[in-house]
Amino acid sequence: MALLVLIVLGATLGWLASILARTEAPGAILRQVALGMVVAVVAGEIANDGTIIGSLSFLSLGVALAATGVALVLYHAIGRRRVKA
Template sequence: MEQFSIMALLVLIMLGATLGWLASILARTEAPGDILRQIAIGLVVALIGGGFANGGTMLGGLSLLGLGVALAGAAAALVLYHALRRRKVKV
């Protein structure tokens, strides 16, 4: 049972990091600090959202609902980050 929890955690880490990296590509971010910040945002939100949707635990594996919530939450957080970042730059 512990192997499934480790695998679920690894899936969420990879999902969040990949979404953060893709967001940096789509936003054409070139500064290394910004790229790492986006990866961290995607990773943290995917872990929190996936864990929350799985009832607060990763024991027994990752459900499709948990995976979907992690994906949607990380994408929404990254969109919000970019919207706030652009707003600060324009002001």
């Protein structure tokens, strides 16, 4: 159940990031959703002591939320720098 929660959390945050950044290209939206899912699962697993099949603690949920937010902000910061250069 924890794995499903982390996947949905990451996908939702990636989708919201694409809305906030006003991303219109379908490939870019999918990259953001995929990045959000991967970062949320990895950060949640690390914070949950390596177990992802059982229950999910509030700490690991918060770490996954924060790490996904930071990763998406960095993705947009690096992406905008490449476009300007």
